[in-house]
Amino acid sequence: MRFWRVFAAIALLAAAFPLLLRHVELRSDITDFLPAATTDEAAFLLQELRMGAATRLLIAGIEGAAPEDLARISRSMAQRLVDDPRFALVSNGSAMVGDDEAALLFAHRYALSPAAMPEAFTEPALRAALEGVLDGLQSSAAPLVRRFAFADPTGAFLAMLRGWAGEGRIATENGVWMAPGPRALVLAQTRAAGMDTAAQQQAVAAIRDAFVQAAPTQGARLLLSGPGIFAAEAAATVRADVQLVSMLSFVLVGGFLFWRYRSPMMLAVVAVPLAAGTLAGLAVVGTVFGHVHGAALGFGMTMLGVVDDYPILLVTNRAPGEPLRDTARRIWPTLRLAVAAAVAGLAPMLASGFPGLVQLGLFAASGLVAAALTTRFLLPALLPPEGLPVRPLPERMAHALLRLPARRGAVLMLLALVAVGLAATGGPRLERDLAALSPVPEPVRALDGALRAQVGAPDVRVVLALRADSAEAALQGAERVAAALAGHATIDHAARYLPSAATQRARLAALPEDAAIAARIAAAREGLPFRATAFDPFLADIATARGQPPLTPADLAAAPLLAARIAPLLRPEGAAWRALLLPTEIRDMAALRAAATGSPGLLLVDIKGETEALLAANTTAAVRWAGIGALAVLLLLAGGRGLVGGARIALALGGALLLTFAALAALGEAITIFHLTAALLLAGVGMDYALFMSRSGDQDDEEAARALGAVITCMVTTLLTFGLLALCRTPVLHATGLTVTIGVACAFMLACALAPRRGDTTSSA
Amino acid sequence: MRQAGRDGPRWSRRALLALPLAAQAPDPLAAVMASLRAVPASRATFVEEKQVPELDRPIVSRGTLAWRAPDRLEKRTLEPAPETFLVEGDRLVLERPQRGLRETIALDAAPEIRPLVEALRATLAGDIATLRQHHEVSFSGEVAQWRITLVPRSLRLRGAVQRITLEGRGGVLAVVETQGNDGRTRLMATPAP
Numbered sequence: 001m002r003f004w005r006v007f008a009a010i011a012l013l014a015a016a017f018p019l020l021l022r023h024v025e026l027r028s029d030i031t032d033f034l035p036a037a038t039t040d041e042a043a044f045l046l047q048e049l050r051m052g053a054a055t056r057l058l059i060a061g062i063e064g065a066a067p068e069d070l071a072r073i074s075r076s077m078a079q080r081l082v083d084d085p086r087f088a089l090v091s092n093g094s095a096m097v098g099d100d101e102a103a104l105l106f107a108h109r110y111a112l113s114p115a116a117m118p119e120a121f122t123e124p125a126l127r128a129a130l131e132g133v134l135d136g137l138q139s140s141a142a143p144l145v146r147r148f149a150f151a152d153p154t155g156a157f158l159a160m161l162r163g164w165a166g167e168g169r170i171a172t173e174n175g176v177w178m179a180p181g182p183r184a185l186v187l188a189q190t191r192a193a194g195m196d197t198a199a200q201q202q203a204v205a206a207i208r209d210a211f212v213q214a215a216p217t218q219g220a221r222l223l224l225s226g227p228g229i230f231a232a233e234a235a236a237t238v239r240a241d242v243q244l245v246s247m248l249s250f251v252l253v254g255g256f257l258f259w260r261y262r263s264p265m266m267l268a269v270v271a272v273p274l275a276a277g278t279l280a281g282l283a284v285v286g287t288v289f290g291h292v293h294g295a296a297l298g299f300g301m302t303m304l305g306v307v308d309d310y311p312i313l314l315v316t317n318r319a320p321g322e323p324l325r326d327t328a329r330r331i332w333p334t335l336r337l338a339v340a341a342a343v344a345g346l347a348p349m350l351a352s353g354f355p356g357l358v359q360l361g362l363f364a365a366s367g368l369v370a371a372a373l374t375t376r377f378l379l380p381a382l383l384p385p386e387g388l389p390v391r392p393l394p395e396r397m398a399h400a401l402l403r404l405p406a407r408r409g410a411v412l413m414l415l416a417l418v419a420v421g422l423a424a425t426g427g428p429r430l431e432r433d434l435a436a437l438s439p440v441p442e443p444v445r446a447l448d449g450a451l452r453a454q455v456g457a458p459d460v461r462v463v464l465a466l467r468a469d470s471a472e473a474a475l476q477g478a479e480r481v482a483a484a485l486a487g488h489a490t491i492d493h494a495a496r497y498l499p500s501a502a503t504q505r506a507r508l509a510a511l512p513e514d515a516a517i518a519a520r521i522a523a524a525r526e527g528l529p530f531r532a533t534a535f536d537p538f539l540a541d542i543a544t545a546r547g548q549p550p551l552t553p554a555d556l557a558a559a560p561l562l563a564a565r566i567a568p569l570l571r572p573e574g575a576a577w578r579a580l581l582l583p584t585e586i587r588d589m590a591a592l593r594a595a596a597t598g599s600p601g602l603l604l605v606d607i608k609g610e611t612e613a614l615l616a617a618n619t620t621a622a623v624r625w626a627g628i629g630a631l632a633v634l635l636l637l638a639g640g641r642g643l644v645g646g647a648r649i650a651l652a653l654g655g656a657l658l659l660t661f662a663a664l665a666a667l668g669e670a671i672t673i674f675h676l677t678a679a680l681l682l683a684g685v686g687m688d689y690a691l692f693m694s695r696s697g698d699q700d701d702e703e704a705a706r707a708l709g710a711v712i713t714c715m716v717t718t719l720l721t722f723g724l725l726a727l728c729r730t731p732v733l734h735a736t737g738l739t740v741t742i743g744v745a746c747a748f749m750l751a752c753a754l755a756p757r758r759g760d761t762t763s764s765a
Numbered sequence: 766m767r768q769a770g771r772d773g774p775r776w777s778r779r780a781l782l783a784l785p786l787a788a789q790a791p792d793p794l795a796a797v798m799a800s801l802r803a804v805p806a807s808r809a810t811f812v813e814e815k816q817v818p819e820l821d822r823p824i825v826s827r828g829t830l831a832w833r834a835p836d837r838l839e840k841r842t843l844e845p846a847p848e849t850f851l852v853e854g855d856r857l858v859l860e861r862p863q864r865g866l867r868e869t870i871a872l873d874a875a876p877e878i879r880p881l882v883e884a885l886r887a888t889l890a891g892d893i894a895t896l897r898q899h900h901e902v903s904f905s906g907e908v909a910q911w912r913i914t915l916v917p918r919s920l921r922l923r924g925a926v927q928r929i930t931l932e933g934r935g936g937v938l939a940v941v942e943t944q945g946n947d948g949r950t951r952l953m954a955t956p957a958p
């Protein structure tokens with residue numbers, strides 16, 4: 001068995017992979033691919049994207065049965081989930097204030113309730129309240145009325161609970177939230193952050209289990225949306241796409257290589273540098289960062305697809321009778337230059353400041369170097385000296401391609417025309433919507449939108465944020481800002497649920513004196529059938545309330561519902577506190593902005609605008625570092641091939657990029673960071689072609705044909721892999737595949753056309 | 766018997782027809798239930814006296830009751846304030862037009878209301894199983910003049926409502942008296958033409 005060494009090497013590398021993965025932590029936080037924030041607003045937005053309250057919300061819809069059945073399932077699920085420590089808050093529309101919490105809130109009603117205003121305790125107001133109590137006692141709801149009315153005739157407690165009930169955005173039917181359809185709705189907020197994929201998956205599993213345990217009636221369906229679902233669906237879609245593509249491309253590439261080299265062995269040969277490169281990238285990034293970003297690993301492995309070219313170039317460029325070791329030595333200067341230039345192109349990514357891109361750059365650079373070294377030093381030792389036999393190219397095709405340099409003028413003209421055309425149309429369109437980058441499939445996002453709309457989760461476009469030294473100061477700040485902006489929008493904030501201690505004290509201080517309130521009750525009772533002592537509990541509670549200390553965020557252990565309600569709106573941040581105010585029904589954005597500017601320390605974040613600015617900054621930065629990379633590559637090429645030779649290669653490369661972006665623009669693609677990353681990959685591939693083709697100037701025809709054959713093989717394998725990726729729906733795979741497919745075809749044609757003419761001495765270097 | 770007039774509504778004739786049969790049954794409670802089951806629909810006017818500890822005189826309200834087997838009971842109060850109280854299946858609808866109030870409650874979700882509703886509804890339906898599910902049931906009297914006393918099984922509910930007493934004649938329910946912390950409520954029904 002002449003190839004046992006290759007198999008041994010592959011087996012060794014394959015064994016090393018899981019071993020290495022066990023020691024490297026994989027992370028998946030898409031915000032790693034957003035730029036570092038330069039403004040307070042951007043910093044805030046990035047933090048919200050990572051761990052804001054919205055990222056922890058799971059929405060369940062139950063449909064496909066009669067409303068009564070849906071309500072029963074909803075209640076059963078809520079009961080089960082409310083006891084699950086993984087959830088901070090579960091609500092399905094039924095009032096689920098526990099007895100302890102209700103008692104605590106009832107005791108503090110005159111401090112907490114917005115209805116506990118001085119005007120509620122005037123004699124006419126009390127008279128109206130007492131008439132209301134009598135009316136309530138006459139109704140069938142009398143037991144309920146009696147439970148609260150004699151201690152709380154002004155209805156401070158019930159007004160407070162009503163204020164919390166989500167402003168009745170969702171209709172309640174059979175005691176639970178029911179959207180048209182009918183569809184029962186259940187909300188669950190996880191304790192774990194949205195980016196904690198494992199915890200989110202568990203939460204999703206818990207909800208699905210609760211649905212099954214609720215013994216759903218025949219036909220009842222559970223719809224679920226939330227970050228956990230997104231992560232799972234995205235992973236599943238990407239995995240499905242990748243599996244299909246890798247299987248298809250394995251078959252296609254394998255078939256092609258088998259035809260070209262008359263042996264299935266070539267596939268194994270190609271795998272060796274690829275595996276070595278991947279391992280090296282993983283090891284280097286893991287050592288430097290302590291963890292590897294899942295996306296960096298994914299993109300990185302895609303980018304390392306380039307190194308397939310190295311063994312192909314080695315095996316195909318072997319002259320008849322030449323030992324493979326000599327071929328490796330002969331092509332090494334060119335290969336080395338190609339790798340150095342590719343690494344130089346990646347280097348600016350290391351300085352980009354996006355944690356994800358730094359990892360990606362480092363992964364690809366180390367992988368390229370390792371793969372090149374493997375090709376140079378390891379492969380010749382693993383393979384028999386005669387390498388693999390290569391089937392010659394069809395003569396007519398080789399002839400036509402080798403004659404392309406004669407048509408250089410036409411090609412240059414075409415490039416100039418395209419450049420002018422692209423410039424005249426303003427270049428390709430840049431993507432402005434963060435959602436377009438999301439790997440989450442469109443139907444899943446559509447369901448999320450529908451459920452969110454039904455739940456009445458406000459479409460938050462603007463967030464006001466303020467920092468303060470203490471929770472009390474943050475609550476006071478929220479009250480002040482909300483009061484100042486009240487005319488311009490409806491504002492939700494933490495102090496609506498838990499007023500600042502100062503406000504609570506002020507409310508209690510404004511309660512009438514014992515004697516005064518007793519006299520007013522006596523007067524208000526005149527002519528009504530209440531006994532003289534009927535409202536004694538009310539008088540006693542007012543007296544007690546006056547002596548109570550205010551309720552503060554630290555006291556909320558006994559009030560889980562209240563705690564869960566203010567958690568997204570008030571939270572500690574290091575030693576300080578952050579309060580969020582969410583304006584909805586904004587009547588006058590300009591006035592809101594102006595009023596917000598008047599409050600020192602207040603941050604107004606326009607989510608959509610800020611996201612777009614972030615993406616634009618991201619893309620601009622990417623273009624800038626691509627430019628710097630291009631410059632480094634030019635310098636390196638000029639050093640390796642002389643000014644003219646370098647310019648020739650740079651022109652082939654630049655031309656390929658130009659044609660690619662023109663084609664993308666013509667296809668209506670909006671350019672994302674994925675296209676730009678793919679362009680980098682493409683530049684690396686294109687460089688190999690141009691470098692190896694341009695060696696042909698001082699070679700004999702046979703050698704030129706071999707070089708051409710090698711490059712064509714490289715191109716076909718790349719097309720077979722990336723062409724399939726272009727058919728995927730996942731944005732990152734589609735963008736990468738499309739860009740590379742178009743680009744590689746262009747780079748190949750340009751490399752042929754711009755190669756030195758036969759016998760053209762100016763190019764010798 | 767007053768309701769046994771010649772031109773009385775159909776339900777009362779049926780109730781009377783059921784009497785002789787029921788009277789022969791060894792268990793008078795089962796016989797009463799059978800008589801009640803034999804009434805598919807009925808209408809009545811009611812007067813309700815509600816005594817509340819905090820009030821120095823009872824609240825008196827008047828209105829109509831309408832029953833339709835198997836599970837629809839409507840109590841329509843006309844004075845002092847109009848109100849509709851309707852239970853059908855698992856749904857309870859409480860409507861007070863003067864206050865613009867309309868509330869739907871799922872009885873499954875209201876373990877403290879369901880026994881109170883079933884006390885009345887399961888009795889009208891002659892459904893002793895449901896009655897026993899929620900209450901301890903005792904019986905006195907005979908088919909022609911009976912009294913059923915219910916004590917809620919739920920300890921939590923018994924904290925608020927200690928006893929419900931129902932009185933009737935054959936398949937006709939005449940008096941419902943509820944004794945609870947909220948005072949005593951006595952509802953007297955008179956079959957309507």
